[in-house]
Amino acid sequence: MAKRSTKKHWVGFDLGGTKMLAVVFDADCKVVGKRRRRTKGQDGVEAGVARIVATIDEALTDAKLTRDAVAGIGIGCPGPLDLDKGILLDTPNLGWRDVPLRDTLQDTFGCPAFIMNDVDSGVYGEFRFGAAQGAHCAVGVFPGTGIGGGCVYEGKLIRSKTGSAFEIGHMQAVPDGPLCGCGRTGCLEAVASRLAIASAAAVAAYRGEAPHLLKEAGMDVSNIRSGTLARAIKAGDQAVEHIVRRAARLIGSVVGDVVNLMAPDVVVLGGGLVEAMPKLIVDEVRLAARERTMPVFRKAFDVRAAALGDDASVLGAAAWAEAQVGSGKA
Amino acid sequence: MAKRSTKKHWVGFDLGGTKMLAVVFDADCKVVGKRRRRTKGQDGVEAGVARIVATIDEALTDAKLTRDAVAGIGIGCPGPLDLDKGILLDTPNLGWRDVPLRDTLQDTFGCPAFIMNDVDSGVYGEFRFGAAQGAHCAVGVFPGTGIGGGCVYEGKLIRSKTGSAFEIGHMQAVPDGPLCGCGRTGCLEAVASRLAIASAAAVAAYRGEAPHLLKEAGMDVSNIRSGTLARAIKAGDQAVEHIVRRAARLIGSVVGDVVNLMAPDVVVLGGGLVEAMPKLIVDEVRLAARERTMPVFRKAFDVRAAALGDDASVLGAAAWAEAQVGSGKA
Numbered sequence: 024m025a026k027r028s029t030k031k032h033w034v035g036f037d038l039g040g041t042k043m044l045a046v047v048f049d050a051d052c053k054v055v056g057k058r059r060r061r062t063k064g065q066d067g068v069e070a071g072v073a074r075i076v077a078t079i080d081e082a083l084t085d086a087k088l089t090r091d092a093v094a095g096i097g098i099g100c101p102g103p104l105d106l107d108k109g110i111l112l113d114t115p116n117l118g119w120r121d122v123p124l125r126d127t128l129q130d131t132f133g134c135p136a137f138i139m140n141d142v143d144s145g146v147y148g149e150f151r152f153g154a155a156q157g158a159h160c161a162v163g164v165f166p167g168t169g170i171g172g173g174c175v176y177e178g179k180l181i182r183s184k185t186g187s188a189f190e191i192g193h194m195q196a197v198p199d200g201p202l203c204g205c206g207r208t209g210c211l212e213a214v215a216s217r218l219a220i221a222s223a224a225a226v227a228a229y230r231g232e233a234p235h236l237l238k239e240a241g242m243d244v245s246n247i248r249s250g251t252l253a254r255a256i257k258a259g260d261q262a263v264e265h266i267v268r269r270a271a272r273l274i275g276s277v278v279g280d281v282v283n284l285m286a287p288d289v290v291v292l293g294g295g296l297v298e299a300m301p302k303l304i305v306d307e308v309r310l311a312a313r314e315r316t317m318p319v320f321r322k323a324f325d326v327r328a329a330a331l332g333d334d335a336s337v338l339g340a341a342a343w344a345e346a347q348v349g350s351g352k353a
Numbered sequence: 354m355a356k357r358s359t360k361k362h363w364v365g366f367d368l369g370g371t372k373m374l375a376v377v378f379d380a381d382c383k384v385v386g387k388r389r390r391r392t393k394g395q396d397g398v399e400a401g402v403a404r405i406v407a408t409i410d411e412a413l414t415d416a417k418l419t420r421d422a423v424a425g426i427g428i429g430c431p432g433p434l435d436l437d438k439g440i441l442l443d444t445p446n447l448g449w450r451d452v453p454l455r456d457t458l459q460d461t462f463g464c465p466a467f468i469m470n471d472v473d474s475g476v477y478g479e480f481r482f483g484a485a486q487g488a489h490c491a492v493g494v495f496p497g498t499g500i501g502g503g504c505v506y507e508g509k510l511i512r513s514k515t516g517s518a519f520e521i522g523h524m525q526a527v528p529d530g531p532l533c534g535c536g537r538t539g540c541l542e543a544v545a546s547r548l549a550i551a552s553a554a555a556v557a558a559y560r561g562e563a564p565h566l567l568k569e570a571g572m573d574v575s576n577i578r579s580g581t582l583a584r585a586i587k588a589g590d591q592a593v594e595h596i597v598r599r600a601a602r603l604i605g606s607v608v609g610d611v612v613n614l615m616a617p618d619v620v621v622l623g624g625g626l627v628e629a630m631p632k633l634i635v636d637e638v639r640l641a642a643r644e645r646t647m648p649v650f651r652k653a654f655d656v657r658a659a660a661l662g663d664d665a666s667v668l669g670a671a672a673w674a675e676a677q678v679g680s681g682k683a
Binding site: 103159160172174176177179181182183184185186188189190191193194195198205206207276279280281283284285286288314315317318319320323 | 433489490502504506507509511512513515516519520521523524525528535536537606609610611613614615616618644645647648649650
């Protein structure tokens with residue numbers, strides 16, 4: 024990171040439903056301090072924001088720094104945001120509404136702060152430091168409980184007029200498919216997220232077609248995690264492999280249509296499911312995406328596993344803050 | 354247009370398969386000269402390029418100007434392009450290959466020139482002067498013989514690393530649908546272009562379900578033009594109306610998925626089909642797009658008919674040249 028002054032450190036923050044993470048980076052993007060805490064959203068907004076501030080303070084202490092060393096803060100957040108006003112509109116799992124987090128952090132730490140969608144911060148992290156470095160256009164797809172998507176185009180995150188955009192998980196994958204959490208049917212997220220895979224695997228277990236999965240996790244979809252699925256496949260549960268491959272092909276098919284629009288050079292796949300089975304999922308997505316892509320774009324893009332794991336979001340958030348300050352948007 | 358110098362006029366050029374059009378604009382974007390000619394692609398590249406130069410010269414003469422008045426030239430072209438090298442790679446209907454048109458025009462007229470995809474120039478024209486003025490993100494869809502698409506995001510055209518992108522016409526509309534010209538199946542273009550509509554209408558005519566259309570145009574798909582379809586519907590051919598509405602719904606459905614990604618504020622529909630039946634098509638596309646769009650984006654976009662007709666492309670090409678010169682990309 025290029026900024027040089029007495030304030031030369033950047034804070035990346037990841038606000039999750041169950042845990043929060045603050046990381047302090049020096050001007051060369053090296054980690055110099057870190058602090059993780061449980062989020063405890065149920066304690067309410069005021070306690071939650073105090074917890075965010077305390078976590079950043081503790082990461083600074085870990086780095087042997089004080090608040091006046093911070094040049095900027097980037098925060099990856101779940102849920103709909105007002106990016107220009109810096110407000111968390113409605114934070115799922117936390118029950119927070121209309122939280123002016125950006126201004127609170129700016130006032131508290133005396134430096135520019137930026138909120139952003141947590142998938143966007145992850146994609147931006149991979150673009151700046153990971154699997155999509157130097158891309159003209161990088162598309163990120165993160166299958167988890169849902170399926171998040173983001174796109175860095177010519178160095179900038181694609182966003183809507185007021186909030187985040189690039190909702191790949193809500194593009195149509197199967198006409199008249201199953202009900203999605205968004206209220207419509209057949210969205211990619213409804214047929215290819217970890218939750219959709221887990222529900223299909225539970226049915227296979229019920230039918231006696233996934234004995235290893237049944238033994239390890241039973242038929243409760245909340246117990247069937249990415250690691251469970253990977254271990255069941257390795258142990259020989261062919262039905263589970265079939266289910267995961269089908270989901271990956273559906274992701275690939277939708278990715279192919281995204282390529283027809285954005286013509287990215289790199290598509291990055293991340294999240295727990297991909298981390299547990301990178302080769303299986305990346306290969307299947309690549310194949311299906313190429314089939315669905317116009318000949319002119321087919322050879323111009325690659326599909327890759329994310330390189331930074333959980334660090335992508337904090338790295339991306341800090342780097343985004345730095346880029347905004349650098350371009351005078353603070 | 355803001356540029357002020359002795360060179361203060363801009364040329365917009367539209368290179369079509371059958372005709373070419375050069376328009377000279379003054380610094381305030383007013384038309385001051387114009388010349389239209391047949392393209393005659395079969396005469397070969399050299400004659401064709403000479404014809405382009407002559408057409409621009411004649412438009413300048415019409416404007417009572419000489420070559421040294423031109424600050425920049427923008428050319429909307431069909432077929433794949435190398436945007437950075439300024440080369441027409443393969444021009445359908447003309448049979449031209451690897452034509453370094455940009456450099457030829459720069460050398461001839463002594464000013465910067467820019468080639469661009471002709472759909473992109475149309476979308477950019479609507480963004481600057483037409484139905485999408487001031488949009489954060491404008492998506493354009495132009496159903497004709499094929500279905501062209503383009504997107505202006507924060508003032509810039511979405512493009513691939515080397516050429517144009519945003520191929521809405523080749524996103525999947527119908528799984529396992531009919532064969533498309535691109536070699537795949539079920540592309541939007543294969544089920545909702547004027548050609549696809551004409552072929553379905555010809556079948557209806559054969560079955561005796563489209564008597565007015567049959568009487569006017571027969572069953573030859575090349576005779577069934579946009580105006581033919583509009584007149585048949587007006588005269589009472591319900592089967593034709595059904596076919597056009599179905600195509601518009603398919604366009605809307607794909608547009609809905611594009612909205613899930615790009616969250617545009619405006620979707621502009623243009624081309625002959627829309628000009629012949631603006632209300633029918635725009636209403637149907639809007640309805641289907643809203644159904645296919647995430648709740649959060651549903652009220653944030655509008656679908657509109659293009660406002661500039663055939664002028665969109667030349668206006669857009671000239672304005673794009675001006676914007677590139679202004680940003681120092683010449």
